[in-house]
Amino acid sequence: xKSSVITFPGSNCDRDMDVALTKFGFKNKMVWHxxxxxxxxxxxxxxxxxxxxDYLRCGSMASKSKIMHSVINFAKSGGLVMGICNGFxxxxxxxxxxxVLLRNKYLQFICKNVHVKxxxxxxxxxxxxxxxxxxxxxxxxxxxxFCTNDQLKEIEDNxxxxxxxxxxxxxxxxxxxxxxxxKNIAGIFNKEKNVLGMMPHPERMIDESLSxxxxxxxxKNLLNNIK
Amino acid sequence: xxxxxxxxxxxxLKSDEYKKICKLLKRTPNITELGIFSAxxxxxxxxxxxxxxxxxxxxxxxxxxxGPGENAGVIDIEDGDAIVFKIESHNHPSFIEPYxxxxxxxxxxxxxxxxxxxxxxxxxxxxHFGSTQNKKTKNLLRGVVHGIGGYGNCMGVPTIAGQTSFDxxxxxxxLVNAMTLGLVKKDKxxxxxxxxxxKPVIYVGSKTGRDGIHGASMAxxxxxxxxxxKKPTVQVGDPFTEKLLLEAxxxxxxxxxxxxxxxxxxxxxxxxxxxxxSKGNLGIEINLNxxxxxxxxxxxxxxxxxxxxxxxxxxxESGKEEIAKKIFDKWNLDFAVIGKTTNTKNxxxxxxxxxxxxxPVNTLVENSPMxxxxxxxxxxxxxxxxxxxxxxxxxIKDTLKKILSSPNVCSKEWIWQQYDHTVMGxxxxxxGGDSGVVRIHKTDKAxxxxxxxxxxxxxxxxxxxxxxxxxxxxxxxxxxGAKPIAVTNCLNFGSPEKEExxxxxxECVQGIxxxxxxxxxxxxxxxxxxxxxxxxxxxxxxxxIGGVGLIKNYxxxxxxxxxxxxxxxxxxxxxxxxxDQSLLSRIILNENNGPPPExxxxxxxxNGLTLLNLIEKNFIKSAHDVSLGGIITAISKMCIKGNKGIxxxxxxxxxxEIEYFFAEDQGRYLIEINPKNLEEVSKILDKNxxxxxxxxxxxxxxxxxxxxxxxxxxxxxxCNTNWLKSYMV
Numbered sequence: 001x002k003s004s005v006i007t008f009p010g011s012n013c014d015r016d017m018d019v020a021l022t023k024f025g026f027k028n029k030m031v032w033h034x035x036x037x038x039x040x041x042x043x044x045x046x047x048x049x050x051x052x053x054d055y056l057r058c059g060s061m062a063s064k065s066k067i068m069h070s071v072i073n074f075a076k077s078g079g080l081v082m083g084i085c086n087g088f089x090x091x092x093x094x095x096x097x098x099x100v101l102l103r104n105k106y107l108q109f110i111c112k113n114v115h116v117k118x119x120x121x122x123x124x125x126x127x128x129x130x131x132x133x134x135x136x137x138x139x140x141x142x143x144x145x146f147c148t149n150d151q152l153k154e155i156e157d158n159x160x161x162x163x164x165x166x167x168x169x170x171x172x173x174x175x176x177x178x179x180x181x182x183k184n185i186a187g188i189f190n191k192e193k194n195v196l197g198m199m200p201h202p203e204r205m206i207d208e209s210l211s212x213x214x215x216x217x218x219x220k221n222l223l224n225n226i227k
Numbered sequence: 228x229x230x231x232x233x234x235x236x237x238x239x240l241k242s243d244e245y246k247k248i249c250k251l252l253k254r255t256p257n258i259t260e261l262g263i264f265s266a267x268x269x270x271x272x273x274x275x276x277x278x279x280x281x282x283x284x285x286x287x288x289x290x291x292x293x294g295p296g297e298n299a300g301v302i303d304i305e306d307g308d309a310i311v312f313k314i315e316s317h318n319h320p321s322f323i324e325p326y327x328x329x330x331x332x333x334x335x336x337x338x339x340x341x342x343x344x345x346x347x348x349x350x351x352x353x354x355h356f357g358s359t360q361n362k363k364t365k366n367l368l369r370g371v372v373h374g375i376g377g378y379g380n381c382m383g384v385p386t387i388a389g390q391t392s393f394d395x396x397x398x399x400x401x402l403v404n405a406m407t408l409g410l411v412k413k414d415k416x417x418x419x420x421x422x423x424x425x426k427p428v429i430y431v432g433s434k435t436g437r438d439g440i441h442g443a444s445m446a447x448x449x450x451x452x453x454x455x456x457k458k459p460t461v462q463v464g465d466p467f468t469e470k471l472l473l474e475a476x477x478x479x480x481x482x483x484x485x486x487x488x489x490x491x492x493x494x495x496x497x498x499x500x501x502x503x504x505s506k507g508n509l510g511i512e513i514n515l516n517x518x519x520x521x522x523x524x525x526x527x528x529x530x531x532x533x534x535x536x537x538x539x540x541x542x543x544e545s546g547k548e549e550i551a552k553k554i555f556d557k558w559n560l561d562f563a564v565i566g567k568t569t570n571t572k573n574x575x576x577x578x579x580x581x582x583x584x585x586x587p588v589n590t591l592v593e594n595s596p597m598x599x600x601x602x603x604x605x606x607x608x609x610x611x612x613x614x615x616x617x618x619x620x621x622x623i624k625d626t627l628k629k630i631l632s633s634p635n636v637c638s639k640e641w642i643w644q645q646y647d648h649t650v651m652g653x654x655x656x657x658x659g660g661d662s663g664v665v666r667i668h669k670t671d672k673a674x675x676x677x678x679x680x681x682x683x684x685x686x687x688x689x690x691x692x693x694x695x696x697x698x699x700x701x702x703x704x705x706x707x708g709a710k711p712i713a714v715t716n717c718l719n720f721g722s723p724e725k726e727e728x729x730x731x732x733x734e735c736v737q738g739i740x741x742x743x744x745x746x747x748x749x750x751x752x753x754x755x756x757x758x759x760x761x762x763x764x765x766x767x768x769x770x771x772i773g774g775v776g777l778i779k780n781y782x783x784x785x786x787x788x789x790x791x792x793x794x795x796x797x798x799x800x801x802x803x804x805x806x807d808q809s810l811l812s813r814i815i816l817n818e819n820n821g822p823p824p825e826x827x828x829x830x831x832x833x834n835g836l837t838l839l840n841l842i843e844k845n846f847i848k849s850a851h852d853v854s855l856g857g858i859i860t861a862i863s864k865m866c867i868k869g870n871k872g873i874x875x876x877x878x879x880x881x882x883x884e885i886e887y888f889f890a891e892d893q894g895r896y897l898i899e900i901n902p903k904n905l906e907e908v909s910k911i912l913d914k915n916x917x918x919x920x921x922x923x924x925x926x927x928x929x930x931x932x933x934x935x936x937x938x939x940x941x942x943x944x945x946c947n948t949n950w951l952k953s954y955m956v
Contacts, residue, residue: 009559010467012383016652048650050381053467109376109645139380139647201649209655209666209781 001026001226003043006071008033008062013048013085013203020203021045024219033065042226043080044071046087048139048201058101058142059089068094080124080226081195085140088187088197097190097197098155099147104140105180111139113211114178116163116186116200117170123193124225125162133170134163134214136186136200138178143199145181145188152182162187162196230261238265244596251590259527259576259584264591266441266494266532267501270757273595276723277755280736285744290712291751292413298339298490299409300751301416302713304777308667309413310674311345314353314406314717314773316756320461321403325370329354330378330464331536332405337382338490341473342539344417344480345409348651349665350379350386352405353678353717353771357398359634359954364393367401369955374464375405376645381466382473385654386646387663390678390771393634396686399761404717406773408676410667417480419489421507421542421568426486428500428511428566429548431555432472432538436521438463439495439534468537468560475558476539484547491538497531499540500566501574505592507542510571515578519561527576527583542568602729607688611807611821618885621815623859624936626889628946630810630856631863637950655781659868661706661852662774666781673781675709677774682767684823687808689731689768693738694826698893700774701746702852705835706896708785708842709776714743716753716772721765723757731768732757739770745828746835748774785842787851789869794848794925795902796865796873798858800834800895801918804886810856811889830894837915838896844911846904853895858922859888861897863930867944872929876921897922 003026007014014030021028021043029039038044052061062068068090075081075096083091091097104110115133118126147155155161164184166172172184179199187198205215228234235245238261248264249255256264270276286294292309293301299313317332337347354371356364368391379386384407439462479485487507489499496518504511515527521535543551548564555562569575574591576584630636643658655673656664662677679699685692697714704711716739721728743749759766778784789796806812807821841847849869853861866872878887900908912919930938 010381010470012381012470012650016650019652049383050467050470053381053465055467108373109380109647111647111649112644137649139649141380204649204652206652209784210652211649211657 001042001223002040003028003045004031004039004041005045005047006031006033006067008051008065010051010053011047011049013201016203017045017047020206020215020219023206025223031067033067035067036070038070038074043082044074046083046090048085048087051086051090057093059086059093062090063093072096075195078192078194083197084201085199088199089142091195091197096195097188098151099145099188101142102144102146103142104144109141110178114138114200115166115168117166117172118163119161120159123189125196125222127225129221131217133166133168134218135212136202136214137204137211138200140199143179143181145185147182155188158191160189160191161185162189163198228258230255230258235261238262239269240265244268251594257584259531260586262528262532263497263584263586266497267591268595272494272498274755275596276598276600276757277732278597279599280733283736283740284750285740286749286751288713288747288749291749294751295753297418298342300713300715301343302751302775303413304672304674307413309411309416310408310775311340311343311411312406312408312715312773312775313339313752314404314678314715314771315339315754316717316719317403317405318400318719318756318759321371322401324461325367326374326377327461327463329371329374329403331462332403333375333378334464334466334469334536335492336405336407337384337469338492340407340409341476342417342488342490343411344415345411346477347384347407347409349408349663349676350384350405351388351663351676351678351773352386353390353680355392355394355397355402355769357393357401358395359393361398365955371403372642372645378464378466380647382470383650385648385650385665386643387648387654387665388658388677389643390680391639391642394682394767396767399764400759400766402719402759402769404771406678406715408674408775415480417485417488419487419503419506421487421503421509423486424568424570426545426568427543427548427564428513428568429541429543429551430518430538430563430565431541432560433465433468433535434519434521434561435525435530435533436535437525437529437533440529440532462534462536464536471558471560472537472539475555475560478554479551482550484544484551485541486544487542489540491540493534495532495534501588501591503540503542504574504588508572510569510573510575510588511566512569512575513566515576517563517565519563527578600723600729601726602733603726604730605689605734608820608822611818613806615883617816618883621885623884623888623932624938626811626815627859627863629815630860631943631946632950633810633814634950636810636856636860638948639951640948641951641955655784656707656786660786661703662709664707664778664784671780673778673784675704675707675776675778677703678771679703680769680771682769683808685731685735685770686767687821687823689734690738691823691826693735693770694742694828695823695893696770696772697739697742697746697748698826698831699854700772701748701831701835702896704774704776705838706785706787706850706852708783709778710839711746711748711774711776713749713751714772714774716750716770718753718755719759719766719769719771720757721760728765735768735770742828746832783842785847785850787849787865787868789865789871789899789925790848792871792925792927793902794899795905796922796925797898797900797919798853798895798922799838799898799917799919800830801892802858802887802890802895803892804882804890805892806886806890809889809891824891824893826893833915834894834896834917837912837917838898841908841911846900846908847898848901849899851897853897855891857889857891862922863943865897866930866940867947870940872926872940873923874926874931875923878920899925
């Protein structure tokens, strides 16, 4: 299976994502933001980092870069696109998934392990996953998901919520919400479920010596689903 | 503007220093030249008060590839790999403007490391604030932490360990020391020594602005009530540009275009160009009209003294300009050929077709002032006679709770959760352990790093304190299973013009040197920060040591959390009951006098190496060094981390319980072993003449000292983790 990771100026999880995808059997290529054409890919990943320094709204500059035209076309024709952290912010800014990502509620960068509940398995990203709660890792300053009430209704009606922040038993409540996201939303799909944006970093959980191994479960499952 | 002595003094030069400049030049300098001299001759850049003593540091060793004198030190970690590392202070700017001060401190030290061709793989920091009662402390702490995170997180380099302390002596002068480690191939290290004539001198990175002018001079003076006016001397950081600069430099370094490279740190273009010329024994000619400027009408004086961040100076091989330019264009960075190397051995500056400065390089470097300042030797204070009945009135449980929730012992999670500590995917020991550990990407090796200081001990007796800090970092590395290799030091002191402060400096350096030599743990890089005082009140002497060690097989790394019920806990090293200068003495008994605990280098080395041997043989399940707050504090942390309890065995020998639990004797570790290995482990410890006692047995969720004294792990945890969070609300 072929994947491509886009490097924007200021991306800093591009290598980590490349390591993870390669480890689980993807043939991965790194793609420069200024390129026009995407290599033939089964999966496009927008990695974490601080694209263009995030001095404007996070992800907004990157969403206008040259390669994003091809990424948007790829997504619109049904191709799988995944945005992690800053990648999620870029997806939001480019309109591929609904809503916005605000500054964390306590106005602090936060780096720690969190649990997420997988709500919707009727899609290529989470199909056949045998766990309902995964332990992932977050590291962000602007992950506070927000949308209007109308948008939220639409999102819920279409089953677009991918993952929620929860405790280890899968309970979602305010106390467990690390950044103030509406409804504890940690990740979201587009309507067609071929685009996933999420704040947690599965690529940081890919061997027992790191923060955990649930990232391995996620990537192995993803590869099997694409095959 | 014509220059005279008054203007020179306004530039921070002394009267006789100004006379020396006129004598060396055989004329009066012009204003640009005066600016250059003041930047090169201030304490921060010239080390004029410290040089004579720094020579005594132990800097040699089999693993040392580059010792002090370059942008950073370099050590060999085998297989053709090397680690580049250094610590640096950014104290003065951080007090004036905490966010930018701390951020640019982090940016500056990372540049020092990647200038040498190394990709930064870990950041650490040591930060010190005034009393928690002081009204400025909270804002300074918040600003500094945001600044460190803001820069390091954006760069995508994990912040893996650190140290935070609070002490009244930092009320008017906080300390912000930042350390970076980078990884490089041994045969791809870059240096700052220029070579060859007529080679192009290249400016890359951000444009030059008016920020930070005289930053280094500001860092070489004490503060008074007018410090707010110094805000414009603080540089403004742009981590995004630095990330681009990092990638662009590493890309250029993968080829063979670079002869020499130097970042523009303190004193900007001045010190970087002079440094390269001086090391290469060459001259440099610069056309200042070619320097990319952010603001209009900048004068030669401003261009030379600006401390705008994220800039580099490179001497290229002739004919490589196009290759280099292409790379910097790709990363959207400024690139300009601004001059060339010459055989004049002078630095010559041109602006609007006129020569605006012409100074022999050696007058700025070798002929810079060097002082052998007067210093006062300190005596070892007399031991306090503590009335033993006081101990009887103390309840262990209450005392322990107070210590666990005290500002200098409590968990610093509130701080390190704001630092990205997992990016790069190789952090295998996060902050909160004895050392941070990162794997060397795609190998079995890992590097452990720690940073420490003990101002209280250094203040009580500088010689002992200096030794103690080195040993503390050595123990932190051993506790995670790493073989200590080398250190970097950041020497934070008051005014060198005061005999007491100078004495503290001299004797701390002596202590550091003795310990480094005995432990074969050389100093490879560092910096000195003097004049940490406001209105004549100086800080406690605070040498900060950053230690680096190697773990050959990362799967053998040790952590401090208790692992398994029924395992036995031993304390290695002898507990004599030293209470003076301990936390117990200071915060419970309110006694601030007395000598620090003695440091016995023989025991230190012997205990440490024996423990490494036990780790190598897979006997050790968890380990933690005993430091602030003594054995019981160390045990509590192991309980909290492992979420397990302990049934404590009382000491057999004649020592008071309080002294046994809270004493801060040095050279000690707690280790967890399986009971079936007790005999074998005892044998090894006995054979190496290492003293040990059995402390207890691991049980479920409760610390039991005796029938009346029990604490649940949750109690311990809430004492330890809540203090800082509630303080910062």
